[in-house]
Amino acid sequence: MNGYDGILNNDILIKSLKTAVRSSRISHAYIFDGEKGIGKTTLARAFAKTLNCEEGGEVSCGRCSSCRTFDDNNNPDIIYISEEKNIKVDTVRDSINAAVMTKPFSYKYKIFIIKDADTMNLQAQNAFLKTLEEPPSFVVFLLLCQNFNKFLPTILSRCILFKLRPLPQPMLRQYLTDRWFSQGRAEMLSHYAQGIVGRALELDTxxxxxxxxxxxxxxxxxxxxxxxxxxxxxxxxxxxxxxxxxxxxxxxxxxxxxxxxxxxxxxxxxxxxxxxxxxxxxxxxxxxxxxxxxxxxxxxxxxxxxxxxxxxxxxxxxxxxxxxxxx
Ligand SMILES: [Zn+2]
Missing domain, CATH: 1.20.272.10 (Zinc Finger, Delta Prime; domain 3)
Known part of the structure; x- marks a missing residue:
């Protein structure tokens, strides 16, 4: 995927991300907040791909070396942090704080996509704060979470917060019928999924x-x-x-x-x-x-x-x- 085509009903948010890229005002940290299945990872990936695209446009080109390695899940400068339960202080120290010391391998930014970032306990958040207070210029953190209120105020104040919106029921129904779902099935799933695409797909099976x-x-x-x-x-x-x-x-x-x-x-x-x-x-x-x-x-x-x-x-x-x- 190039650009933000598959991400619906979050136009204002996407416009802000595009403006940031166009005006070269990239923050060191963004929080993408929203329910499970709402599309936080999809959005973070689209933004990360754009940030490291060598064409430098407001959407990724899909052709440059960075975009191609990204599509192969092989981009060395995009680092995913995720853990089964909660993100531990050791993970913050070893996989984040130590990793920001080295420059990107090939592209402009070293981007950390941290899933369930709000599962960091106090100790882990304090460790993360040390890096967030003085991050190297080439580092961008994308923190994905379901409840941004769990972050320390000192973390929140250093991040740009975006809340993802669920889809209105007719839009989710349309999304489902545009894919492989029958009208009846799409109607039913879109009612029970409450605007969350991932939940609708999960409920289906x-x-x-x-x-x-x-x-x-x-x-x-x-x-x-x-x-x-x-x-x-x-x-x-x-x-x-x-x-x-x-x-x-x-x-x-x-x-x-x-x-x-x-x-x-x-x-x-x-x-x-x-x-x-x-x-x-x-x-x-x-x-x-x-x-x-x-x-x-x-x-x-x-x-x-x-x-x-x-x-x-x-x-x-x-x-x-x-x-x-x-x-
Ligand atoms: Zn590109």
Whole structure:
């Protein structure tokens, strides 16, 4: 990739990076902040490639020696720092502080792309600060993180902070249909991924998400048939087996009941999220009238809010299922 073509909905940010290159005002350190899967690495790579491009334009040329070695993942002056858990003080000392002492091998800048930089503990950040206070002129740090607030103020004040924005749902849907996704699949994934491209791609192959989706449909179709004992048993079983996924299950159920409501009242599939599951929506529509579907959506939204405010999980789930069943 040359330039920033694949990076959507972050035009202001990209404009700032281009301006910095054009006016040769490159900072020693940038923070790219945003959720996992939002495109921080893609953006950092595009910027790093541009910085070392021998043509010196505001976007990389793709032809020069630097760009070609970059595309082969072989550019000696672009250094990736990433660790499984957190970035340790030894890594900062050995792979960053020691490495900045030597000049770039071949190109203009020595660029460090530090993934999950906000996982540095206090000791690691203090070690990093030593370099950041007086960096050699040829060094650029690109710090990628999910929560820039974890950095010491002394680090933040020496960096230019950019926050990446998620995509609006229609833009993410379009992104997915422009690739290999069917309309229905793109609709569903774009709703659940909340504007994060990487999350949409991950959800697509996430077996746990697929299983939770099936579970949510099963719950929606069965709940009316339960007696009270089954209701308590099912609630307990879900909390036992899926405690960490409760929010996802309720969110799936919310969108399923929302779809059922739209489908029942309009018989139109255009605004549905689960367009590939019409049979399963039919099974729910057959058991609930539109008022009950609306009440179920309200109850699901209410339950999710109560989970956020740390209510008693067991009680919330039992009450929710009771409301959907009885109303
Ligand atoms: Zn180039």
């Amino acid at each position: 996430d077996e746990n998400f697929a299983a939770l989706s099936q579970l949510a449909f099963d719950l929606g179709a069965d709940i009316k048939k339960w007696d009270i004992k089954q209701l308590f048993d099912k609630s307990a079983a879900i909390l036992k087996d899926h405690k960490d996924d409760i929010d996802t299950i309720l969110k799936l159920m919310y969108y399923i009941f929302r779809d059922a409501l739209i489908y029942k009242t309009t018989n139109d599939t255009q605004h549905l999220i689960h367009t590939t599951e019409l049979d399963r929506l039919d099974a729910i529509c057959a058991q609930f009238d539109s008022r009950q579907l609306m009440k179920a959506c309200d109850a699901l939204e209410f339950a999710r809010n109560r989970i956020v405010s740390n209510g008693d999980l067991q009680y919330i789930v039992e009450e929710l299922f009771y409301k959907i069943k009885e109303k």
